[in-house]
Amino acid sequence: MAVAAKDVVSEVHESALVKHIKDTAALLGRPELYARWRLFVTSHAVLGPDAFLAAKNAVLDVPQWATWMEESYGPVPVELAVSGRVAVCGGCEQWIAPRADGLVRCRVWRCGQRHDLPGPVWVEAEGARRLEPELVRFVALPGHPELDLAQRLAARGARVVLYPKLDALDLVALWPDGYSVGVDVKDWHSPYLLARRIKTFPRWGRGSVRLPQGVSGRSTRPAAQQPQLPEDS
Ligand SMILES: [Zn+2]
Numbered sequence: 504m505a506v507a508a509k510d511v512v513s514e515v516h517e518s519a520l521v522k523h524i525k526d527t528a529a530l531l532g533r534p535e536l537y538a539r540w541r542l543f544v545t546s547h548a549v550l551g552p553d554a555f556l557a558a559k560n561a562v563l564d565v566p567q568w569a570t571w572m573e574e575s576y577g578p579v580p581v582e583l584a585v586s587g588r589v590a591v592c593g594g595c596e597q598w599i600a601p602r603a604d605g606l607v608r609c610r611v612w613r614c615g616q617r618h619d620l621p622g623p624v625w626v627e628a629e630g631a632r633r634l635e636p637e638l639v640r641f642v643a644l645p646g647h648p649e650l651d652l653a654q655r656l657a658a659r660g661a662r663v664v665l666y667p668k669l670d671a672l673d674l675v676a677l678w679p680d681g682y683s684v685g686v687d688v689k690d691w692h693s694p695y696l697l698a699r700r701i702k703t704f705p706r707w708g709r710g711s712v713r714l715p716q717g718v719s720g721r722s723t724r725p726a727a728q729q730p731q732l733p734e735d736s
Contacts, residue, residue: 518637520574525669527567536565538666544575544638545646548591548598552630576632584628593621595647598633611644612692649673649688656684 528537543558550558555576562568583589583600590599590607594614601607607623614620634643653663653674661676661684677683691697694714701712 524571529669534669537669540571541666544634545643545650548634549589549626550632555632575638577635579628579631579633587628588625589628590623590625592623597639645690
């Protein structure tokens with residue numbers, strides 16, 4: 504059950520830094536800072552010296568912000584560079600560690616499946632910083648589909664709030680007519696195991712599990728039944 508173990512690990516993990524930022528943002532009464540940090544690291548894998556300085560100085564009234572950036576981005580290790588540059592995947596937008604034979608190919612499962620994967624973007628390695636591997640795995644990679652969904656909902660006229668209430672949900676989409684949807688994006692290999700793990704839904708009127716198109720098979724049946732929640736009283 505290697506897949507199950509992998510899914511569970513990524514689900515329960517929360518790094519010390521993530522917890523620290525969440526707690527500090529709560530303490531400061533600035534929960535939006537946590538969402539902002541999360542959004543930033545999800546969309547920036549490698550920062551050149553100027554971009555890193557700008558990132559550190561982005562929230563001057565909260566001195567902790569610069570420290571969070573220092574701890575989120577480390578110097579680019581020599582083994583990550585190919586001819587003085589770092590590759591950033593055109594699919595998941597994360598840095599790619601070259602293989603021993605020098606070949607640069609993203610190891611992210613979803614990117615490996617794509618036949619239309621765009622080529623990597625190359626960033627100068629000199630003086631650059633790269634997102635810490637732990638944050639790549641547990642924040643940025645899961646965050647990528649969340650941002651993608653947020654952009655699609657915004658394109659359909661919704662006001663989208665990411666990571667509301669310190670991560671109570673991944674996003675809330677609100678339409679001008681009052682209709683709203685709360686979404687928790689789960690990046691699990693097995694919908695069956697995910698469905699088994701969901702014990703309670705957040706209180707949100709009606710709840711359902713939605714699977715991406717093309718996800719099916721004998722093990723998905725319990726999730727595909729789309730359990731409904733009773734209406735909130
Ligand atoms: Zn990739």
